[in-house]
Amino acid sequence: MLVCFHQFCYVFMTMSNQNAEQRARDRIDKQLTACGWRIQDKNRINLHAGIGVAVREYLTDAGVADYVLFVDGKPVGIIEAKREEEGHRLTVHETQSEGYASAKLKYLNNEKLPFVYESTGEVIRFTDFRDPKPRSRPVFSFHRPETFRERSKKSKSLRGSLLDLPALPVERLRDCQIKAINNLEISFKDNRPKALIQMATGSGKTYTAITSMYRLLKYTHAKRILFLVDTKNLGEQAEQEFMAYQPNDDNRKFTELYGVHRLKSSSIPTDSQVYISTIQRLYSILKGTELEDSAEEENPNERRWQPKEVPPVEYNEKLPIEFFDFVVIDECHRSIYNLWKQVLEYFDAFQVGLTATPDQRTVAYFDQNLVSEYPHEMAVADGVNVGYDLFLIDTRVTQQGATFWKGTYVEHRERLSRKKRLELQDEDEAYTAQQLDRDVVNPNQIHTIIRTFKEHLPEIFPDRYNKQGEFEVPKTLIFAKTDSHADDIIQIVREEFAEENHFCKKVTYKATEDPKSVLAQFRNEYHPRIAVTVDMIATGTDVKPLECLLFMRDVKSRNYFEQMKGRGTRTIPFDDLKKVSPSAQYTKDHFVIVDAIGVTRSLKTDSRPLEKKPGVPLKDLLAAIAVGARDEELFTAVANRLARLERQISDKEKRQFSEKASGKTVSQVVKDLLNAFNPDTLEDLRMKVEQENPGAAPVEKEEKFNRLQAELQNNAAKVFTGELNEYIENVRKAHEQKMDMQNPDSVTAVGWAIDSKTKAETIVQDFKAWIEQRKDAIMALQIFYAQPYRRRELTYAMIKDVLERLKAEKDLCLPPCRCGVPMSNWKGQTAHRGMN
Numbered sequence: 001m002l003v004c005f006h007q008f009c010y011v012f013m014t015m016s017n018q019n020a021e022q023r024a025r026d027r028i029d030k031q032l033t034a035c036g037w038r039i040q041d042k043n044r045i046n047l048h049a050g051i052g053v054a055v056r057e058y059l060t061d062a063g064v065a066d067y068v069l070f071v072d073g074k075p076v077g078i079i080e081a082k083r084e085e086e087g088h089r090l091t092v093h094e095t096q097s098e099g100y101a102s103a104k105l106k107y108l109n110n111e112k113l114p115f116v117y118e119s120t121g122e123v124i125r126f127t128d129f130r131d132p133k134p135r136s137r138p139v140f141s142f143h144r145p146e147t148f149r150e151r152s153k154k155s156k157s158l159r160g161s162l163l164d165l166p167a168l169p170v171e172r173l174r175d176c177q178i179k180a181i182n183n184l185e186i187s188f189k190d191n192r193p194k195a196l197i198q199m200a201t202g203s204g205k206t207y208t209a210i211t212s213m214y215r216l217l218k219y220t221h222a223k224r225i226l227f228l229v230d231t232k233n234l235g236e237q238a239e240q241e242f243m244a245y246q247p248n249d250d251n252r253k254f255t256e257l258y259g260v261h262r263l264k265s266s267s268i269p270t271d272s273q274v275y276i277s278t279i280q281r282l283y284s285i286l287k288g289t290e291l292e293d294s295a296e297e298e299n300p301n302e303r304r305w306q307p308k309e310v311p312p313v314e315y316n317e318k319l320p321i322e323f324f325d326f327v328v329i330d331e332c333h334r335s336i337y338n339l340w341k342q343v344l345e346y347f348d349a350f351q352v353g354l355t356a357t358p359d360q361r362t363v364a365y366f367d368q369n370l371v372s373e374y375p376h377e378m379a380v381a382d383g384v385n386v387g388y389d390l391f392l393i394d395t396r397v398t399q400q401g402a403t404f405w406k407g408t409y410v411e412h413r414e415r416l417s418r419k420k421r422l423e424l425q426d427e428d429e430a431y432t433a434q435q436l437d438r439d440v441v442n443p444n445q446i447h448t449i450i451r452t453f454k455e456h457l458p459e460i461f462p463d464r465y466n467k468q469g470e471f472e473v474p475k476t477l478i479f480a481k482t483d484s485h486a487d488d489i490i491q492i493v494r495e496e497f498a499e500e501n502h503f504c505k506k507v508t509y510k511a512t513e514d515p516k517s518v519l520a521q522f523r524n525e526y527h528p529r530i531a532v533t534v535d536m537i538a539t540g541t542d543v544k545p546l547e548c549l550l551f552m553r554d555v556k557s558r559n560y561f562e563q564m565k566g567r568g569t570r571t572i573p574f575d576d577l578k579k580v581s582p583s584a585q586y587t588k589d590h591f592v593i594v595d596a597i598g599v600t601r602s603l604k605t606d607s608r609p610l611e612k613k614p615g616v617p618l619k620d621l622l623a624a625i626a627v628g629a630r631d632e633e634l635f636t637a638v639a640n641r642l643a644r645l646e647r648q649i650s651d652k653e654k655r656q657f658s659e660k661a662s663g664k665t666v667s668q669v670v671k672d673l674l675n676a677f678n679p680d681t682l683e684d685l686r687m688k689v690e691q692e693n694p695g696a697a698p699v700e701k702e703e704k705f706n707r708l709q710a711e712l713q714n715n716a717a718k719v720f721t722g723e724l725n726e727y728i729e730n731v732r733k734a735h736e737q738k739m740d741m742q743n744p745d746s747v748t749a750v751g752w753a754i755d756s757k758t759k760a761e762t763i764v765q766d767f768k769a770w771i772e773q774r775k776d777a778i779m780a781l782q783i784f785y786a787q788p789y790r791r792r793e794l795t796y797a798m799i800k801d802v803l804e805r806l807k808a809e810k811d812l813c814l815p816p817c818r819c820g821v822p823m824s825n826w827k828g829q830t831a832h833r834g835m836n
Helices: 002-016 020-034 084-102 145-152 158-164 175-189 205-219 232-244 279-287 338-346 360-365 376-381 396-400 443-460 483-496 515-524 558-568 574-580 618-626 632-648 651-660 666-675 679-692 698-717 722-732 759-763 767-773 775-785 796-810 829-833
Strands: 038-040 052-060 063-071 074-081 115-119 124-128 137-139 194-199 225-229 260-262 274-278 326-329 350-355 370-374 387-395 402-404 409-414 420-424 429-431 476-479 504-506 530-533 548-551 590-595 736-739 747-752
Touching (some): 020 038, 020 063, 020 084, 020 698, 063 145, 074 084, 084 115, 158 175, 175 370, 194 205, 205 225, 205 232, 205 326, 205 350, 225 232, 232 260, 350 360, 387 396, 387 443, 396 443, 443 483, 443 747, 476 483, 483 504, 515 530, 515 574, 618 722, 632 666, 632 698, 651 666, 651 722, 666 698
Parallel strands (some): 194 350, 225 274, 225 326, 260 274, 387 590, 504 530, 548 590
Antiparallel strands (some): 387 747, 402 429, 409 736
16 A cells, blocks of 8 residues: 555656646647657657657747647648646637747748647647638547648638539429528538438438538538438438439439448448448447447437446547548437537537437537428428328226236246246236236237227228228338237237238347348338337338338337327328238328327427436446446446346356356456456556556556556456347346236227317427527527537536526526516616516
8 A cells, every 4th residue: 555655646746747738738749649640849850750740839930839730841730739727718819829820930931821729638629721711619639630631732621612512403302402401501601510400200301411412522522421320220221312312413323423331340441422320339439349239229319328427439540530521410309419429529520410300409409500490290281291190099908007816826927938827816916007018918908909900990091992892901010118019919910800920020120030121021012011110110210101000109208209100201102002002092191190008198208308317227238338338337337237136047047148248157247347447456557557657758657547447447348248238138127927817908998089180280380489488498408518528517607607698698587586677678676676
């Protein structure tokens, strides 16, 4: 311990001997080196040491510049270094740094240097003085010298080239797409860093985005564009749309003109122009961790785990901040928050959000720059989408649950193997509607719903009889709660409809049959007539012939529910509909929602709160580790859960765990997780770094220590593959479900919703009015999201800043006063005080 104390004192004294500006310069040196720059002192200049050389304290006729950047021996830029405390006011130093950029360098007769930074080593602002209206912007790190070499060869900057975008050819474009593209390009020309496109599901958001991307690649200096999604399924679908796209001014396909690459590993080629990736994969690349394919199958924002503190992403020389010029974020309402926000902040790129269902957080994140507003109701009015009718099925057990009675034998079924056994019920036990299909399965309840659905289908679709007088079931999608629930539904659907296997199939990531193949069949062939899903085609997947959605699961998120409803809104040409549904007499002009769970009447929330600390499912904790999260709270939580699990599982299950965990036992995995943040272990690492690098700078030692700590964490985490995570999730569940075979269900209500004829009037609402009602909340969120993720903390100063900005915007009396009188109109304190 005495040695440890001396080592600590040495480190502390070394750091204390450096002034604040020197510490900032150490951080700047480290970042420049990572970005490919050679650091040199003014007295030891060798401009041929590399492509890019950063010379410290270079003399100009305006004074000494902290750093002058040279590329291929020619000066191109300036860095003005400031101590960390200046991070919040770097903009006040822009005049100083521009002065150095405009000055003559000693011995040189240079023009004004175009690339200028102000930096504390923690915060960096960058200005390109070749822009039409040069404006500084925050960047994650410095640009590489190769980038400045390439940009210096061009007569205009990227932002300058945006002014050259020609008029949009409007052939084959809808009015809503024309408006979105034109307004987006105006936003680009105004140098707005973020823009939000809101277009109803089915109205052609992706086509709009590809058209805009095509124009950027053809007419501007844009080199690479990222199309960002949050599930593998959406990425594959986007790839198909790029392959099918043909611009209206060229006979070739998009993929014949430009390279399109979907990222499937940590390898990133540099010769493509469009890259498609999940946000999970980019996060893992920036964190330097491997990503299991299964981690891309699920929308990460649906997981409940959120880290208390998020380890920041780090600079990756294979993926520099300038790699992409534009980032298009599909389904942006669910993938721009929490740890994923870091991925977006990493790139020095314009951001374009695409969504059908923005909430107030989405609008705030994109700085209220809503360039397109095209809601579902307008899309229906224009014939772009179809509306829906609502049919309700209510049953007693669905709404109330039931009771296992004492003295009866109750069947227990293993979740995975489906083995059954009987056990005598020793007391009355009521179960709730919420336990249905999770802890308790009542097959009669499922039978009752499916039978009622079948009986009323001729009423719902009265024109679906073929020439033989037989009723043809329209393409129907059933939303189930779990994979196990989906299996039960499929079996009962086949029984109730007296049909064969291919009449009803499961489309989930865990289906034994290839889900892509089943989805293609459902979309393009006669069978299956009914598909059952949990999440895979709940959002973002096109099945145009779909005419009926049967909800057998509830959804609490308003956005998620709207996305699920969107599966039915797609229009389809009559001839294409008849290919898969031959009995169709008319074109698809509506779809039907059959609500058998109360989903259309349950309370919905706009979105998840910014911070949330509920009991988090183990599945979400494991998924967080799989995508690269490295957080002490996370590791401890998983270790505690696994320690409890070890006491619950059998010896056989422990052996199976070890086989899937590279030979490690449960206890060894637990120890590795805890050891990754053990103070004694970390102290040993720090001592090792000190002993092996006695003369190194503190910043260098800290970097080596962080690298060793990251290795320790990654070694603990690497056992959590998709295979092991799935095994843990399955084995940790209650091994059995109770089967209620004694409580028959009954229909309590069935028929069209009372307000189905007037629902258009009740749901049509002006989105601008919605924004106006939430202006204060959106403004507060905008201030919050404007903070870089690495520096975003809710502090008193921030809250005070929110208050002051709201005052300035509203100029109204704030709570507890309720007078609503502008403060500038107050006639006197006494009169005003009387109105409180």
